[in-house]
Amino acid sequence: MIELQNVSVRFGTRCVLDDISLSLTQRRIGIVGANGSGKSTLARLLNGLLLPTSGRVTVDGFDTAKDGRQVRARIGFVFQNPDNQIVFPVVEEDLAFGLKPLKLPKAEIDARIDAVLARYDMGDYRTHPSHQLSGGQKQLLAISGVLIMEPRCVVFDEPTTLLDLRNRNRVAKAIEALDQQVITVSHDLDLLAGYDRILVVDQGKIAIDDTPQNALPRYVDLMT
Numbered sequence: 055m056i057e058l059q060n061v062s063v064r065f066g067t068r069c070v071l072d073d074i075s076l077s078l079t080q081r082r083i084g085i086v087g088a089n090g091s092g093k094s095t096l097a098r099l100l101n102g103l104l105l106p107t108s109g110r111v112t113v114d115g116f117d118t119a120k121d122g123r124q125v126r127a128r129i130g131f132v133f134q135n136p137d138n139q140i141v142f143p144v145v146e147e148d149l150a151f152g153l154k155p156l157k158l159p160k161a162e163i164d165a166r167i168d169a170v171l172a173r174y175d176m177g178d179y180r181t182h183p184s185h186q187l188s189g190g191q192k193q194l195l196a197i198s199g200v201l202i203m204e205p206r207c208v209v210f211d212e213p214t215t216l217l218d219l220r221n222r223n224r225v226a227k228a229i230e231a232l233d234q235q236v237i238t239v240s241h242d243l244d245l246l247a248g249y250d251r252i253l254v255v256d257q258g259k260i261a262i263d264d265t266p267q268n269a270l271p272r273y274v275d276l277m278t
């Protein structure tokens with residue numbers, strides 16, 4: 055379980071998240087809010103990319119401030135722009151990179167690379183230059199680089215924002231098919247319609263915490 059206990063985040067004198075407590079147990083959780091409301095900040099707290107100014111974030115009892123390794127093994131993070139996530143020039147090298155610290159046998163590494171690429175029908179791209187992939191393929195590679203670590207939860211920060219409709223649909227399908235817990239920050243409300251729980255971030259607080267059926271229309275009202 056991911057838990058936030060009285061979490062605040064301040065940047066200088068600006069309080070971006072103000073005393074938030076949450077238990078994140080549902081399989082699909084969406085986070086929405088206006089630009090600059092603190093959604094990415096909230097998402098980045100969940101795997102220790104960012105530490106709270108005060109309060110505690112724990113993942114299965116591990117504190118993000120103290121147990122970074124255990125937290126990152128459990129929670130994967132997919133950035134909005136896959137170019138920020140893809141670091142190696144060749145697809146298979148990029149996928150193998152995250153596995154390095156695990157010191158797995160080469161056969162296991164190869165098997166995991168084959169499995170994630172097969173999942174997205176990208177087996178032919180194993181030795182392809184990563185930066186020559188299409189935008190949608192890059193996002194799928196970024197997702198693959200996270201899945202290969204076998205996290206139990208994946209946090210997505212605006213995963214479809216940079217994609218055309220075709221690739222948006224491809225990535226949406228890929229997210230939908232995940233067995234893992236998924237926490238998605240998005241302005242794409244259709245992406246979140248089938249989720250179990252929606253959190254609306256507004257002025258440093260969770261203004262609405264409800265099902266999509268209840269939360270999304272109220273959010274749309276709030277924004278208009």
Ligand SMILES: Nc1ncnc2c1ncn2[C@@H]1O[C@H](COP(=O)(O)OP(=O)(O)OP(=O)(O)O)[C@@H](O)[C@H]1O
Pocket residue numbers: 065070087088089090091092093094095096
């Ligand atoms: N490292 C940082 N240092 C200073 N201010 C920051 C930092 N990160 C975020 N902020 C500020 O905190 C606020 C919330 O940012 P955040 O990225 O969480 O918003 P968001 O809801 O994800 O926005 P968007 O929808 O535009 O992506 C913004 O005003 C932003 O400028």
